[in-house]
Amino acid sequence: MTGPARVPDSEYRDRVATTQAGMAREGRDALLLTTDADIRYVTGFLTRFWESPTRPWFVIVPATGDPVAVIPSIGANLMGQSWIDDIRTWRAPDYTDDGIGLLADALRDVTGTGEKVAVPSGRETHVRMPLADWERLQRALPDRLFTDDAGVMRGTRMVKSPLEIDLIREACAVADRAFDRVHEIAQAGTPLAEVFRRFQMLCLEEGADWVPYLAGGAGPGGYGDVISPATTAPLVAGDVLMLDTGLMRDGYFCDFDRNYSVGEPSRAVQDAHATLIDATRASFECLRPGATAAEAFHAMDRLLTKGGAGTDGGRLGHGLGMSLTEPPSLIAADDTVLQPGMVLTLEPGIETGPGRIMVHEENVVVTETGAEWLSTPQGDPIRQLPA
Amino acid sequence: MTGPARVPDSEYRDRVATTQAGMAREGRDALLLTTDADIRYVTGFLTRFWESPTRPWFVIVPATGDPVAVIPSIGANLMGQSWIDDIRTWRAPDYTDDGIGLLADALRDVTGTGEKVAVPSGRETHVRMPLADWERLQRALPDRLFTDDAGVMRGTRMVKSPLEIDLIREACAVADRAFDRVHEIAQAGTPLAEVFRRFQMLCLEEGADWVPYLAGGAGPGGYGDVISPATTAPLVAGDVLMLDTGLMRDGYFCDFDRNYSVGEPSRAVQDAHATLIDATRASFECLRPGATAAEAFHAMDRLLTKGGAGTDGGRLGHGLGMSLTEPPSLIAADDTVLQPGMVLTLEPGIETGPGRIMVHEENVVVTETGAEWLSTPQGDPIRQLPA
Known part of the structure; x- marks a missing residue:
């Protein structure tokens, strides 16, 4: 089996x-x-x-x-x-x-x-x-x-075995490969529903057993939320497309997203994306045994809301494993002490305009000395799709 | 949306x-x-x-x-x-x-x-x-x-509106088209896990929004159960392959299966398949407002176990709609009176040998005067795949 x-x-x-x-x-x-x-x-x-x-x-x-x-x-x-x-x-x-x-x-x-x-x-x-x-x-x-x-x-x-970590890493690698091929299936004019369908096919082709979760959005300079199914609206130049997948491989999930600019990104989108990448890295740097979930939250939040209360998403990351989301939550109130083997998502979000957000997400594991990336960390600048 | x-x-x-x-x-x-x-x-x-x-x-x-x-x-x-x-x-x-x-x-x-x-x-x-x-x-x-x-x-x-019935019919049509293309992705030598992956891709290509459910099995003259994920074992001549999908389209499920013989079916497989088709038709014929879920069960069961207690599946069909499975259950104890607009699966199962079963499934809706097929009903003989 x-x-x-x-x-x-x-x-x-x-x-x-x-x-x-x-x-x-x-x-x-x-x-x-x-x-x-x-x-x-x-x-x-x-x-x-x-x-x-x-x-x-x-x-x-x-x-x-x-x-x-x-x-x-x-x-x-x-x-x-x-x-x-x-x-x-x-x-x-x-x-x-x-x-x-x-x-x-x-x-x-x-x-x-x-x-x-x-x-x-x-x-x-x-x-x-x-x-x-x-x-x-x-x-x-x-x-x-x-x-x-x-x-x-x-x-x-909450604390994963070495085998569990390997399985999650493999699930992440499948999604990494699918995200690298989004340019094959999405460009200006492609209906979002078709992007979602074709992206799931890419995940399967790259080795997912099934795709229990795909959400995302697309809109000018950002999207409305991160939990919606696809509309049939076609992508338009200037849109930011986000795909967030929780695919399953051998019983374990990955859960991370990628953003794409349809054509040249605006200055505002470039800046927002850079801030999200910075926030992810800042949080990654603070991960180590003995640090807390709250510290991982604050490392991101101080770059995102200048120490405000976060976004309506309610948290900036969470545990991951046999479920798409697991404890702990990266929020100010979560004092869970990190231990080697804890697998987390780092998921900073930022408002880019009225009713518009951008969210970035990576998967990591806490180690004896710090943390390792399980997804291949996205750098700046934002990826581009044909306009 | x-x-x-x-x-x-x-x-x-x-x-x-x-x-x-x-x-x-x-x-x-x-x-x-x-x-x-x-x-x-x-x-x-x-x-x-x-x-x-x-x-x-x-x-x-x-x-x-x-x-x-x-x-x-x-x-x-x-x-x-x-x-x-x-x-x-x-x-x-x-x-x-x-x-x-x-x-x-x-x-x-x-x-x-x-x-x-x-x-x-x-x-x-x-x-x-x-x-x-x-x-x-x-x-x-x-x-x-x-x-x-x-x-x-x-x-x-439990009672669906005309619009709901249309949406379920469309989900069924997507699966019908995918089942018609299984010969493109499965033959002797194809690992079952690859069949499952490629079948989900077919469902998406044919219009599924996502594929929340796929189970099945393959084995000589039958399979062990109907809820297992895929093994990596390759299909072998003489295997019966079953794929059972609950795909989603516009928020509604279909839920039916198809059986395939890898190469020529044995006499026993041919007979089992014919009995399952007969049982499905017998149950379909008895569906009408005023009949009960139990009657729909008995119409199948008397052909399958000669009036025994059914199989370990526990029931021979169920409701269907926004969930993969909904009330009623086609069991002897369910006295739900059928009404126009109830959408059901007819799902007879039969033992084909020690630890081996075959299960067939169709989707139907109860009408004012009887019932209509929502899936395109499978006839006899069993479909064949290249050996």
Whole structure:
């Protein structure tokens, strides 16, 4: 299978051991996982089937021993190829009991009366199961204490292994190659929707397994936001085109963007781009073990808003890995202490006019002594497309 | 913007009116929506940014009047292009209060003491926000009654408008064209991962905006499951290749598959394929207003398992629309009464050997008098690829 086949079982055992150490530290007796990335992190279960909201999926990390998978039978074959031995299935959807009885039994097997069953409940999490079933589960286990996971999964996943870093680096290399070929598919007159379509084809041709995320914009001297899908409007000379992709390769994301000027950039666009590159480099220079996410934010923000409160984007970068965005956030309030193995995006944004912005983004990893680029860092000046 | 631009405001007003009629019937005073498809259904807010789990998004449908959007400021520009006027934003992520205060205020504005705030809580739903914030919201509004939505969103979304049906038909046509070109990209010797990559490129070239879902398999006389990503194993003569795509066009999915024999199919494969086609047609013939989802299931199942319990897939079809899979489920236990405008997949599966299955899938819409195909129905025999 793509991805997991490249990750040895020992890596999953290490991840579970780190998770269990965190659980022990926080006094959690079992950890219940319900989302794609959390479940994949400990099992290697890689599928695009999460796109279907119909079926819930559960994995339990006990205080000791291997995880238990409680999953719909449609996933038995695929989970059976993972390192997980204890796989319990039901034929979902089941309107009488959609796996909750089976899940309660499994939690009863790995915990005792009065013990704590933790679920990731804090920032950037959600519980992926029907709320009615979540309440039913708690009623089925009245003598267990359901609680948050005290950030254990967040802390464990935030620090990447050397293999994970290699996989993210490869995803970045795919996007690097696709960004280098944008001139083949985009010029004045090309509808933005066609640019988006063709750029995704370039990503696939260059080695993406799939392209879960592409956003961007184009407009005179900047664009309105960074999360919009494409319009059918054709590119026009003087437009700045931005493409921001989170493509997936072997189960890991890259997440960075590139800006292109259609024809000669204006002085204002040149200046904005130079400021964004400077801000990215300034932040990169301050990355090292012991520095904080807030420091990485301020290194950019002092060049962008002269120490103001940032832009409406709300942050100037974030973690990256099995999810497009992960903790930490590069904001003033995030005091996460950087550690070797943390993979981050540096994503400075700047206003270029009323309702117009430009945003730049690179991917980096914190090392023992500083940081390394995972994307090939964009220099100044801005790239140009034929007008 | 792609998609929403083609949907007039009047359609969104109709959707909200139907939702509010359901709320009135069930005695719900406000409806809180948190997921991509639910929010898009009432607002038109189309973005791939849901791929980022970081930020919560909220839309409130009051008992009367227009919806209220309570969203991160990064989405203000895009939501500002929708028909929604009341857009309240905060700069997320905010570690002190990630929108909950703002959301509580908005719910207080549209409900009175003792009134019911509903959230979709039943089958195929989840609440997309941190559990800790969900609990915080309830604490912030101790004199409101939080409850399920009694299936109101499910019921509303299940019946598609003529425009929605047209959009799904167009998505199906894109996939039809891509499936017709698989012989260009797949033959004996092609690694499955390369088939998956090239097939996604075909979907894009034929007009997909993006390809949120592709799964499939290949193996001698059948495959192991229908949710796996690709391996790097090359196709071999005698393999059955299956590609199942949920591509998106203008905000709507198709979801159907095609099987291909690499070289001459065996007698067993020919028979299995013929049975799947027969089962699909039998189910299609029984579709009409007043029939049930269970009847559509039994029409297939009696040809597949001679009235057994179906396969490990758990169902033989499902609803389809803004999500890859939606209610109802074609299972024996689903007594949903079919109505004109319901879009369904018919997805019979059959065992072809130990650990080997074949699955076929088409997309249809229930009409006033019966049903229409949305995908171009596959006939017998199975398609062939060069060996």
